Amino acid sequence: MNDHRRLGRELDLFDTDPLMGAGLPYWLPDGAAVRYALEEYVRDAERRAGYRHVYSPVLGKRELYEISGHWSHYGDDMFPPMELGGEQMLLRPSLCPHHALIYRARPHSYRELPFRMAELGGMYRSELSGVLGGLTRVRAIQLNDAHIFCTPDQVAEEASAALGLIHGAYDAMGIDAARYRLSLPGPGGKYVADPELWRRSAALLREVLDGSGVAYEAVEGEAAFYGPKIDVQITDPAGRESTLSTVQIDFHQPERFDLHYIGADGGKHRPVMVHRSVIGSLERAVAHLIEVHGGAFPAWLAPTQLVVLPVSDAETDRALELVRRCRDRGLRAELAAPDQGSLGARVRAARLVPYQAVIGPREAAAGLIALRLRDGRRLDPRPADEVLHLIGQPIASHSADLLDRAGRADTRLRERTAFPG
Known part of the structure; x- marks a missing residue:
């Protein structure tokens, strides 16, 4: 069973140190890549x-x-305030308040x-030490986050487009969603008290999910404190x-x-805020990739x-030249020299x-490269430019x-030509 905590260390992707603290892993060069x-x-x-991309501070005033609403609904999961110049500063538990301020800083038209x-x-997040583990539960999170400020009639289309970005990313990463969940409020939770807004939000998300064609289930008690959400669920090997x-x-x-925008009528109107994360936190995404692909x-x-x-050793100079050409093209290439073994x-x-x-020797003399693929295929020698392409x-x-x-x-043609019968 692939456990990212074991594999990540064996493959020199990440590690931890007690002096940095629990839930605060550091990335080694291969993991950083x-x-x-x-x-x-x-x-x-x-x-x-x-x-459009922005940068915002990781600190904010209480x-x-x-x-x-984070302080009243989410305060137990936040780090305690720091006194600074007579003000209480907090490490942010979320990016959305900062993005709301950035939007508010400039006037906007419809x-x-x-x-x-x-x-x-x-x-x-001030996670308890007992739940911390590897990259999946950490205290410092790097989040792929975004907020779309739109008119009410744009909401469904924007949420659907966000779901499309998620599907594309999963295809590229070679991973699958375990299930799709419509996360709704449940009894006893700390939720914003506005039943009409909850009803409108949930109806819009159902419309998005129904239009996407994916199977989903509604689950109570999993919503954010300010609204329902579509959660794309994954499972680990266990x-x-x-x-x-x-x-x-x-x-x-x-x-x-x-927040507001100026409408076609010249008046102020309230935008809707769509929160979305395509690959979630980089920590959890990499943990899942390690386990799915085994490295x-x-x-x-x-x-x-x-x-x-x-x-x-006679071919080392030619090999170093190829490594340099790869790096010039933005490829991550390394030399495995003869002194590293047979x-x-x-x-x-x-x-x-x-x-x-x-x-x-033959490849070096002819200016060719013999390419092997990780899946076991061996291609007949060909020029370096062709290999790089x-x-x-x-x-x-x-x-x-x-x-x-x-x-x-092209590979099948060449292999049939090189190895007839």
Whole structure:
């Protein structure tokens, strides 16, 4: 069974130190490469979908979270206030109050809505030490978060588009949702008291889910304090379920922060706030990826995408040249030199790397590369430019496959030609 806590340390992706504290893992270079690839992917996907990116502070005055409702509804999960210059400052438990202030800082017309604001930002939860573990339950969270400020008649379309971004990301990451949950308020919880707003929000989310065609179930007691949400659930190898991605509709915080836009009639109107996270927290996303793929990540996510293996010292200069060319193209390539062991041993050590480029005396003399794929396929030698194009295509397109369609067809043709019968 793949446990990310064990694998993550064995693969040198992350670790912890008691001096940093429980629930505060640090990222090693290979783990940082996976995390950075995810960040690049989601930022690019958001830009293409019309989002504008911002940065906001991880601290805020207590008054900010009193206005948002976090202090009264969520205070038990927040770190205690810090006294600073006669004011109480808090580590934020969420990004949405900050984004509401950013929206409020400038006037907005209905013509510029929907206004899609995104951030990969830190937030902090005062989790009890007994529930902390690996990357899935931590105290410092890097969240892929976004808030869409829109008119009431734009809400369903924006929430549906957010669900589409989630589906695309899951395809690229090679993961599946365990189930979709419509999370509703339950008895006894700390929820905003406005039954009409809850009814409107839940009806809109049902419309989105019904229109998406995915099966879902409504569950009471899982809503955010300010509104219902769509939760995209995942399961770990032990069958434990958690939420990775969310889409939420919020009528409450626009009211609390007195947000508005100027309508076609020249009057002030209240926007609706759609909260959404495509890949959730980077910590939980990477934990799930480790467990699903066992460290054999899709090529675009792999810490090392290509390892170059010269058969002997005589081919090392040619191998280093290939490594440099790969890095110039933005590929993550490393050299496995002959002094690291026999060729077989080096191939086995790089078993999780998507692509292995072997350069022997014949390849070096002819200016060719013998490419091996992680799934066991061996391609006949070909020029370096062709190899870089072949592996660059699925990486650039964020494909879960090691070769794109053209590459697979070309490989089959070459293999039939090289090995007839």
